[in-house]
Amino acid sequence: MVVGFAIVAAWEIVTAAGVVAFRKPIYNALSLVANMLGLAVLFLMLNAQFLFAAQVIVYAGAVMVLFVFIIALMNPESDVALPRRGSEWIYGAVFGVIFAALLVSLLFNRGLTGRPGxxxxxxxxxxxxxxxxxxxxxxxxxxxxxxxxxxxxxxxxxxxxxxxxxxx
Amino acid sequence: MPVPAYSFLLLSGVLFTMGAVGFLVRRNPLVVFMCIELMLNAVNLAFVAISRYLNSLDGVIFAFLVITVAAAEVVVGIAIIVQVYRAGRPMDVDDLDLMKE
The missing domain is CATH 1.20.5 (Single alpha-helices involved in coiled-coils or other helix-helix interfaces)
Known part of the structure; x- marks a missing residue:
């Protein structure tokens, strides 16, 4: 179970990086499909079978087909044609580190305090x-x-x- | 339960952060939309994990509603992006400042 979670978690992080970093929109879209399928597996591990089916059908099916169709029809040249600006990635990374640190500190300070059902x-x-x-x-x-x-x-x-x- | 709840919440936080960074950095409207989907998915994961570890079903229902709202949002958003594309404007969110004036 733990090994399975580690594999899926690594898969999720790699595909999420693909969504953010690829320069061609079709690669971003395919990374997002892979990411959503991995998330469906996580739902299955969390005993949410109905949500697993909904995730595969609605997200990986309908929504991503819409994205891929639009990319195929419009063929946008993406950021490839745009001038590169390296500074925005630096600012983005700084923001990401601060934001993640805030989230993690919140998680470990508060914990799960809800009343079990x-x-x-x-x-x-x-x-x-x-x-x-x-x-x-x-x-x-x-x-x-x-x-x-x-x-x-x-x-x-x-x-x-x-x-x-x-x-x- | 072999996998602790923290690991799921931690993964959710990491995915949300990556989506937020992509949302801020990327300039193609389609990719910005995909980053929003990434963030919504991360929140769904947190909902389902908490729901599982607190023996409740409310988080699953919330995640289901989030999936529905995200589908509606994608439909309208992509319709707007197609309109912008048809109008011959560049696919760059930095240049789409018509509403500012």
């Missing part, structure tokens, strides 16, 4: 993972789910409107 892996396995998530979605979280469906509708209408309109 009743849904242990055994309790979830007795009912079934998807069943448990479904019951929670349509009882306790019914209102957020409905609001999200409205948001999706608005996004679909907005995307169609933007695609129809010609800007000068």
């Amino acid at each position: 009743t849904l242990t892996p055994e309790a979830i396995a007795a009912v079934g993972n998807v069943q448990t998530v479904g019951i929670a979605l349509y009882t306790k979280f019914l209102f957020p789910v409905e609001v999200t469906s409205l948001l999706l509708l608005i996004a679909a209408v907005g995307a169609v409107y933007l695609a129809m309109r010609r800007i000068r």
Whole structure:
């Protein structure tokens, strides 16, 4: 388990670096696909099978297909054509080190202080993972789910409107 | 539990930081979007890890809603990027300052 986690964690960090650092957008997109698949494996290790399926279908499937299609259609030359500015990477690295130090110090100062709930892996396995998530979605979280469906509708209408309109 | 919760949260923090650095440094709008996705994924990992180690399902539901909102955000964002591209403007976030005036 620990060895598996170490392998997936290293995979995640390498592919995330690929997303940030590659100069051609298609390589960034493919790195992001690999990153999302690794994250799906982590979800599986965390006993969230439903989220594993959702991650693979929605992110690695739908969202990344959209990205790759747009890159293939528009063929943007990316930063390759733009003049390089080395200084922004230095500032970015400084920011990243400070930000990561803040996050890590917060994590080790506070720890996990929440009150444990009743849904242990055994309790979830007795009912079934998807069943448990479904019951929670349509009882306790019914209102957020409905609001999200409205948001999706608005996004679909907005995307169609933007695609129809010609800007000068 | 062999893998401690800290390791998942630590990985989540590292991934979020990398996404934030990419968001600040990169100038292609598509790559900036991918870095936002990276950050959202890192937050999802933290949600699911905490939910797992506190024996609750709320974090999983939150992560599910975050995935949905991210999909909606990508659809609208890419529509805007395509419009900018069609208008013949350069693919550089530093040059997209029309709203400033």
